Amino acid sequence: MYGSRGAGVRTSAMVLGAALLIAGCSSEDGDGKNRDAGAKITQQPKESDPFWVNPDGNAARQVAAYEKAGKDADAERIRTIAEQPTGEWIGPENPEQEARGYTEAADKAGRTALLVLYNIPHRDCGQYSQGGAADGNAYRAWIDGVAAGIEDRSALVILEPDAVLHLVDGCTPDEFHEERYDLLKGAIGKLKSLKNTKVYLDAGNAGWGHPDQIFEPLKWAGIDQADGFSVNVSNFYTTEDSIAYGKELSAKVGGKHFVVDTSRNGNGPYTGGAEDERWCNPPGRALGEPPTTKTADPLVDAYLWVKRPGESDGECKGGPKAGQWWAAYALKLAKAGK
Numbered sequence: 098m099y100g101s102r103g104a105g106v107r108t109s110a111m112v113l114g115a116a117l118l119i120a121g122c123s124s125e126d127g128d129g130k131n132r133d134a135g136a137k138i139t140q141q142p143k144e145s146d147p148f149w150v151n152p153d154g155n156a157a158r159q160v161a162a163y164e165k166a167g168k169d170a171d172a173e174r175i176r177t178i179a180e181q182p183t184g185e186w187i188g189p190e191n192p193e194q195e196a197r198g199y200t201e202a203a204d205k206a207g208r209t210a211l212l213v214l215y216n217i218p219h220r221d222c223g224q225y226s227q228g229g230a231a232d233g234n235a236y237r238a239w240i241d242g243v244a245a246g247i248e249d250r251s252a253l254v255i256l257e258p259d260a261v262l263h264l265v266d267g268c269t270p271d272e273f274h275e276e277r278y279d280l281l282k283g284a285i286g287k288l289k290s291l292k293n294t295k296v297y298l299d300a301g302n303a304g305w306g307h308p309d310q311i312f313e314p315l316k317w318a319g320i321d322q323a324d325g326f327s328v329n330v331s332n333f334y335t336t337e338d339s340i341a342y343g344k345e346l347s348a349k350v351g352g353k354h355f356v357v358d359t360s361r362n363g364n365g366p367y368t369g370g371a372e373d374e375r376w377c378n379p380p381g382r383a384l385g386e387p388p389t390t391k392t393a394d395p396l397v398d399a400y401l402w403v404k405r406p407g408e409s410d411g412e413c414k415g416g417p418k419a420g421q422w423w424a425a426y427a428l429k430l431a432k433a434g435k
Contacts, residue, residue, distance in 0.1 A: 136152070136157045136158070136160035136161040136164065136172075136176070136179060138150060138151075138152035138157045138160070138176075138179050138180055139180055140206055140208060141180070141181065141182065141387075141388070143207060143208065145389050145390065145391050146182065146387070146388050146389050146390065147208055147209050147390060148182035148203075148208060148209050148210075148211045148253070148388055148399075148401070149182055149199070149202065149203035149206055149208035149209060149210050149211065150179075150180060150181065150182045150206075150208075151182075151183070151185065151199075151202075154179065154183065154405070155405070155407065155408065155422040156175055156176075156178040156179035156183075156405075156406075156407055156422075156427065157179040159175045159179070159407075159422070159424055159427065160172045160175050160176050160179050163175060171428060174428055174431040174432055175407075175424075175427055175428065175431055177384065177431050178384070178406045178407055178427060178430070178431055181387055181388055181402055182208075182211055182388050182401075182402065183211070183360070183388075183402040183403075183404075183405040183406070184211050184212070184213040184255060184401070184402065184403040184404065184405060185199045185210065185211065185212050185213065186213045186215055186405075186420070187212055187213065187214055187215075187216070187243055189216055189228075189229075189230065189239065191242075192239050192240075192242035192243045192246060193242040193243070193245045193246040194246065195246065196212065196242070196243045196244075196245075196246025196247050196252075197245075197246035197247075197248075198246075199212060200212075200246065200247050200248070200250035200251070200252055201250065203250070203251065203252075204250045204251065208251075209251040209252060209253055210247075210250070210251065210252045210253070211252075211253050211255075211401060211403070212243070212247075212252055212253070212254050212255070213254075213255045213258070213403060214240070214243060214254060214255070214256050214257060214284070215229075215257060215258055216228075216229050216230050216236060216239055216257075217229050217230070217236065217257045217260045217277060217280060217281075218230050218231065218232055218233065218235075218236055218273070218276070218277070218280070219269060219270075219273050219277075220259075220260075221259065221263075222263055222268040222269060224411070233276050233279070233280055236280050236284075237280070237283060240283070240284045240287050240288070241287065243288070244287050244288060244290070244291060247288075247291055247294055248291070249291065249292040249293055250293060251293045251294075252291075252293065252294045252295070253294075253295045253297070253356075253399075253401075254288055254294060254295065254296045254297070255297055255299060255327050255330060255356075255401075255403050256281065256284060256285065256288070256296055256297065256298045256299060256323070256327075257281060257284075257298070257299055258299045258327075258330040258331060258403075259299060259301075259330075260277060260281060260299060260318075261281070261298065261299065261300065261301070261311060261314050261315055261318050262299070262300070262301040262305060262311065264277060264278075264314055265301075265306070265310050265311050265314050266305065266306065277318075278314075278317045278318050278319075281298065281318040281319055282317075282318055282319035282322070283319075285298065285318075285319040285320075285322045285323050286319065286322055289322055289323070289324075295324040296322075296323045296324055297323060297324060297325050297326055297327040297355065297356050297398075298315060298318060298319070298320050298323045298325075298326050298327070299326065299327045299328075299330055300315055300326035300327060300328055300343075300346060300355070301328065302328055302329045302330070302332040302334050302339065302342070303328070303329065303334040303335075303338040303339050303341065303342035304332070304334050304338075304366060308342065308345045308346035308349055309349070311346070312346060312349035312350050315346075315350055316350060320350050320351075320353060321350075321351065323353070324353075324354065324398075325347075325353045325354040325355045325356065325398060326343070326346070326347075326350070326353060326355045326356075327355060327356050327357075327358065327401075327403065328342055328343045328346075328355055328356075328357055328358070329357050329358045329359070329362060330358045330403045330404065331358065331360075331361075331376075331403065331404040331410065332358065332361075332362070332366070332376060333361055333362050333364075333365060333366040333367060333376070333379065333382055334362060334365065334366055335362055335365045335366075336357055336359055336362060336385060336386055336393070336400065338365075339357045339358075339359075339362070340357065340393065340394050340396075340397055343355040343357065343396065343397065344394065344396055347396055352396075354396050354397070354398045355396065355397060355398065356397065356398050356399045356400070356401050356403075357392075357397060357399075357400050357401070358401055358402065358403040358404055359385035359386040359387075359388070359400040359401070359402065360384065360385060360401075360402035360403060360404045360405070360406050361382050361383070361384065361385060361404060361406055361430060362382075362385040363382070363383030363384050363385045363386075363433065364381060364382050364383040364433060366379075367379030367380065367381065367382065374413055374414075376410065377410040377411050377413040377414065377416070378409060378410045378411070378413055378414040378415070378416040378423075378426060379414070380414070380429075381429075381433070382429075382430060382433065383430060383433035384406055384430050384431060384433070385400070386400045387400070387402075388400055388401050388402050406427060406430050406431075407422055407423060407424065407426060407427025407430065408420055408421060408422055408423065409421050409422075409423045409426070
């Protein structure tokens with residue numbers, strides 16, 4: 098099983114437009130909560146969940162659509178997704194504008210932007226989310242664009258889901274390994290040069306293998322410079338199992354802290370069907386713990402919804418292309434969620 102394939106690729110023009118609209122049009126009411134004129138999406142309490150809720154994301158738009166259609170019960174179910182902060186996956190075409198739009202909107206709301214960078218060359222081993230930058234120079238320019246867009250505003254960056262994992266599990270050909278390590282190390286250095294940016298390098302999940310297999314590659318990729326690592330991105334392993342995996346790995350990389358993607362892990366991993374596609378749009382899954390910095394272990398900096406619940410893992414089990422909104426699946430997650 099390969100990590101978190103199908104993590105999702107954002108459509109640049111749509112995301113950019115939404116981000117800039119939010120940056121210019123969001124407003125705060127008397128209780129300090131941002132409210133969107135359509136679905137009235139609010140921010141979470143800053144003391145426990147400092148991350149920005151996008152009031153114009155796919156889930157928020159779905160809430161508004163259901164309300165307009167008189168489907169109030171479905172609207173309230175999707176609201177459980179829409180009112181949580183989720184990762185904003187920066188697209189390949191306009192990294193500076195997108196990063197600026199998201200971080201400006203978050204800054205205006207007094208929150209931290211949660212950004213996901215997923216553009217490494219030879220990404221996803223030719224599977225549903227294949228692609229990435231054309232070459233190393235293109236990737237470095239893209240990272241420079243992201244950094245220029247963030248500037249000194251507060252951001253938490255999840256860096257390249259599966260990029261290190263796929264060097265370890267044999268999925269990425271050997272000839273690309275040296276360059277990838279160099280690109281990841283360079284990206285961490287560039288992003289950590291920013292005043293208020295935290296960087297978490299992705300480190301796989303509790304079900305792929307053993308921390309002994311990945312701790313040295315994480316060091317080669319620059320984990321020492323990062324704030325920590327991320328686990329369970331776009332996957333379904335329980336929070337308990339993810340913390341156990343993360344703690345064991347942390348002990349091998351200098352006690353680094355980590356974050357856990359809890360977006361869809363409420364019912365744990367799927368165990369039916371073909372083993373190599375259990376990660377892709379599995380049935381019967383549920384939302385996990387809401388995003389928060391108040392976690393069950395001091396090594397865990399946050400539970401995050403890195404994967405955006407309701408967006409497809411790929412064209413499997415009836416799903417649309419990776420990263421596209423799938424309302425029916427979102428409803429199932431919300432109905433089964435905690």
